[in-house]
Amino acid sequence: MEHALTLSAGCNKWDIRQKVWDYMEHNNLADFPRPVHHRIPNFKGAARACERLTTVQEFQSAETVKINPDAPQKKARFLTLDARKTLLVPTPRLRTGLFNRITPPPGAGKEVLRICSTSQGVKDFSVPLGLDAAVRVDLVVVGSVAVSEKGWRIGKGEGFADMEYAMMVAMGAVTDETVVVTVVHDCQVLNIPEELLEDYDLTVDYILTPTRVIKTGCTRPKPRGIIWSKISRDVMDKIPILKKLQDRERRDGKDVTLKNECDAPTRQTGGSTAAAHRSAQNIKSKPGSTDQKDVTTVYVGNIPPATRVSEFKGVLRERGATPLHLTWQGAQYRAFLDYADPCQAEAVVSSLEGLNLGGQVIRVELARTQRSGRQVFGDRKDSLTPTDK
Structure with missing residues (x-):
């Protein structure tokens, strides 16, 4: 089947996400919430795609099904409850645990089960399960931003689906035999290059769309557990x-x-000891308060108002632009990124140049120091500004 979208050579995961989000918005293929940027898209026809889950033999025989809480999987959650299977839903952003078991009231009819399958129902009719819970998950349903017929999957960039699966491996809840299904619009099925996949990326065995069921035959190993490094x-x-x-x-x-x-040094900040340098994957959301003589700062402006700092961090990771520190000023639609040396900062400016977030092209350039010999991290309006401001 011919794909609605084609990818350019050398594209990365973030390019693919942006292309899918833009296409769905431009062609009005999504339902609330809009815009779909930085989300698992709630696409038109999601309920029809979910209904195809009942045709999958592994779902028919499954006793326990784990399904993401995203809007496009709502019908899948209902179908699981209606089939009197055990439904597990991960806790939002894994803040309080791994997942909850949905427990409808005794004798619940279809209308009550529909309520239980909503986000509010998940809150009202669930019981948390700990790491020591004896759980065996037979089938997993996840959302995707893009997926290939070979089973390669790209999420929204925050890594929670990959993390959830790796944690289930670690607690013995899934095995190599556990089937993974994703539910997407037909336009989200693309030819994703395999070289973009990492060891921690979750692959899928079935793709359900409003028009078809795709069995991927994927043989690439799924995550074997948490990669602590x-x-x-x-x-x-x-x-x-x-x-x-x-x-x-x-x-x-x-x-x-x-x-x-092992090699993270410490520093003194206001009389207390704090971590001075974290890993390249660690982005701080608050300004630092120590001497920053050795860093070069990049200014990012024109950030869309709806952008969350977690989403922005994901963009930076995808672009290989993770800073030592990040100062987030979402209310002013801007952020400041600190890097260890000028060459790295200049490379980041080139990497982020022309980046489109939520339909807006961001502004990115080296920030200049207005106070001689030092960059101050308190009130950025007084210390760091774009070069032409």
């Missing part, structure tokens, strides 16, 4: 359940050293 301390702080899992795997004798954990 790719996890930053910042991520650990944001996802507390990771700490519990790390402690458990440490007791089992596994290497759970975090990214650049």
